[in-house]
Amino acid sequence: MSYATEKLTEEKVFKDPVHRYIHVKDRLIWDLIGTKEFQRLRRIKQLGTTFLTFHGAEHSRFNHSLGVYEIVRRIVDDVFKGRPEWNDDDRLLTLCAALLHDLGHGPFSHSFEKVFGLDHENFTKKIILSNTEVNNVLRRVSDDFPKKVEEIIAKTSKNKLVISLISSQIDADRMDYLQRDAYFTGVSYGHFDMERILRVMRPREDQVVIKQSGMHAVEDYIMSRYQMYWQVYFHPVTRSAEVILTKILHRAKALYEASYQFKQAPAHFYSLFKGEITVDDYIHLDESIVLYYFQMWQWEEDEILSDLAQRFLDRHLFKYVEFDPAKEYKKLSELSILFLKAGIDPEYYLVVDSSSDLPYDFYRPGEEEERLPIHLLSKNGEVRELSRESSIVDAISGKRRTDHKLYYPANLLHDEGPHKEIKKQIRKLLDLE
Amino acid sequence: MLKDHAKIIHAIAASDEIVGRKKLQKMIYIAKKINYPFHEKFAFHFYGPYSEELTLRIEELCNMGFLNEIKEKKGGYYQYRYTLTESGTEFLELNEVNMPHLKDCLVDMNEQSARFLELVSTVLYFEELPKEEVKEKIFTLKSKQRYTEEEINQAYHYIDALNTKAAILS
Numbered sequence: 026m027s028y029a030t031e032k033l034t035e036e037k038v039f040k041d042p043v044h045r046y047i048h049v050k051d052r053l054i055w056d057l058i059g060t061k062e063f064q065r066l067r068r069i070k071q072l073g074t075t076f077l078t079f080h081g082a083e084h085s086r087f088n089h090s091l092g093v094y095e096i097v098r099r100i101v102d103d104v105f106k107g108r109p110e111w112n113d114d115d116r117l118l119t120l121c122a123a124l125l126h127d128l129g130h131g132p133f134s135h136s137f138e139k140v141f142g143l144d145h146e147n148f149t150k151k152i153i154l155s156n157t158e159v160n161n162v163l164r165r166v167s168d169d170f171p172k173k174v175e176e177i178i179a180k181t182s183k184n185k186l187v188i189s190l191i192s193s194q195i196d197a198d199r200m201d202y203l204q205r206d207a208y209f210t211g212v213s214y215g216h217f218d219m220e221r222i223l224r225v226m227r228p229r230e231d232q233v234v235i236k237q238s239g240m241h242a243v244e245d246y247i248m249s250r251y252q253m254y255w256q257v258y259f260h261p262v263t264r265s266a267e268v269i270l271t272k273i274l275h276r277a278k279a280l281y282e283a284s285y286q287f288k289q290a291p292a293h294f295y296s297l298f299k300g301e302i303t304v305d306d307y308i309h310l311d312e313s314i315v316l317y318y319f320q321m322w323q324w325e326e327d328e329i330l331s332d333l334a335q336r337f338l339d340r341h342l343f344k345y346v347e348f349d350p351a352k353e354y355k356k357l358s359e360l361s362i363l364f365l366k367a368g369i370d371p372e373y374y375l376v377v378d379s380s381s382d383l384p385y386d387f388y389r390p391g392e393e394e395e396r397l398p399i400h401l402l403s404k405n406g407e408v409r410e411l412s413r414e415s416s417i418v419d420a421i422s423g424k425r426r427t428d429h430k431l432y433y434p435a436n437l438l439h440d441e442g443p444h445k446e447i448k449k450q451i452r453k454l455l456d457l458e
Numbered sequence: 459m460l461k462d463h464a465k466i467i468h469a470i471a472a473s474d475e476i477v478g479r480k481k482l483q484k485m486i487y488i489a490k491k492i493n494y495p496f497h498e499k500f501a502f503h504f505y506g507p508y509s510e511e512l513t514l515r516i517e518e519l520c521n522m523g524f525l526n527e528i529k530e531k532k533g534g535y536y537q538y539r540y541t542l543t544e545s546g547t548e549f550l551e552l553n554e555v556n557m558p559h560l561k562d563c564l565v566d567m568n569e570q571s572a573r574f575l576e577l578v579s580t581v582l583y584f585e586e587l588p589k590e591e592v593k594e595k596i597f598t599l600k601s602k603q604r605y606t607e608e609e610i611n612q613a614y615h616y617i618d619a620l621n622t623k624a625a626i627l628s
Contacts, residue, residue, distance in 0.1 A: 379518070
């Protein structure tokens, strides 16, 4: 028996609050879960700073990755198996890509990517292709298997059907994170009838399509997604924590570049600061390491770093006001000047943050759009784009919602010190009085 | 603060006008790959590297009234023409962007076809692979575009020329 087809003597199951059980029968999948690069995902939270708003949101990327694997396993083993359009030789490739799709995520990915110019997709690729435990396991299938898995995750494979299972407007990734994030945050928005959607998925040459009879379940899924983005993912308090986290990293980097002597040398950050981070450095960076430095930095001499680290750890976050960049960018310049006069560095303490979401969009023939639409399959075999059939989806198609907020440290604007008058002007401009 | 917005406005101002969303995407991607500090994140899509963040930023800048977007019917399809508005010029004056000689590179790219820039950006996306593998990728993933070997070689030469231009000028 080859490694690719080897089964465990007894099926393993993981208890899971979202899917009840996650089933593993393949030796390859079991071995991948056991690698240190995959185990590292236990130490990276799925929702970054969201736990500061929704205290239950402590779940990890490990949970989510297993969840995506389980959804894909159900699709390929229970729904697609035996269908002429599905090639069962792609089964393991699909399962591995599902399991490993987030492998390159680092701690607080969004902020780290922004400050240090990183790209988690690039690290996923590097971890799969370089000399790692994951690579060693994948190579036991064949020498080119790691590359095939990486190409599915990077969407550069010619196998569009498998790509669409992992990454499209209705994919296993989204179906897992919406339900999982709803469960752990405790909100009631992210629920939809996934069982129904899975039952009506059908493989086609270029993508997964949905039987027309499943349209209402898909409508529900799109609405759930819309609600989750605005109620959870873009929550203004979570964004405030993320703004502070980003500014801590900016400050630490700026201090390093200015040859500042840290009390506790941030050894784990040096390669990041220099822009020379290796796969090995990256794998060793997890949230416990980052939070350890934040603990240390609250005792630093540098007032900005120390203040920001304390704010993050003690949850003394920035407050916010609504901000319209088109009408208020001049006001922003005025505020920057006043902040400087008041001795508050606007680079770290006056931040515009924007969130934006497009719940669903479709490719209109002849337009230069690049989003793969959801297609419905009618009884006569015709395939039609979702928004042409669903008036609910049509109503929100292509409609982007954007929200801008201006974040500031409220406690620094209310003292009776030497800058009392300037601070009063700032409060007035921010409409705080 | 709004620096990333200012950089995109600066790029469009430097190009005078950009016709086509695909062209705009590819120009910014190529500029980013030759080390100009654009922070929009790109992933591989139908037409090669594509950035959802950039699409969003352009939409925002149009909504803010800093960019002018004109939808034009051209043959069987629509295309979009982007220019700066007066407010955009004013915004840029208040938010100076320092990207030395980006203009020369963008003007050069703007003279190329969107089809060719799609090829150049795809070559850059796979730049870590050996040339033969890049060719294979292009023939497989971009089979509908029917790029020839000669065009792929031209793309490589073009990247060298752009890099030289950016290096000499900066």
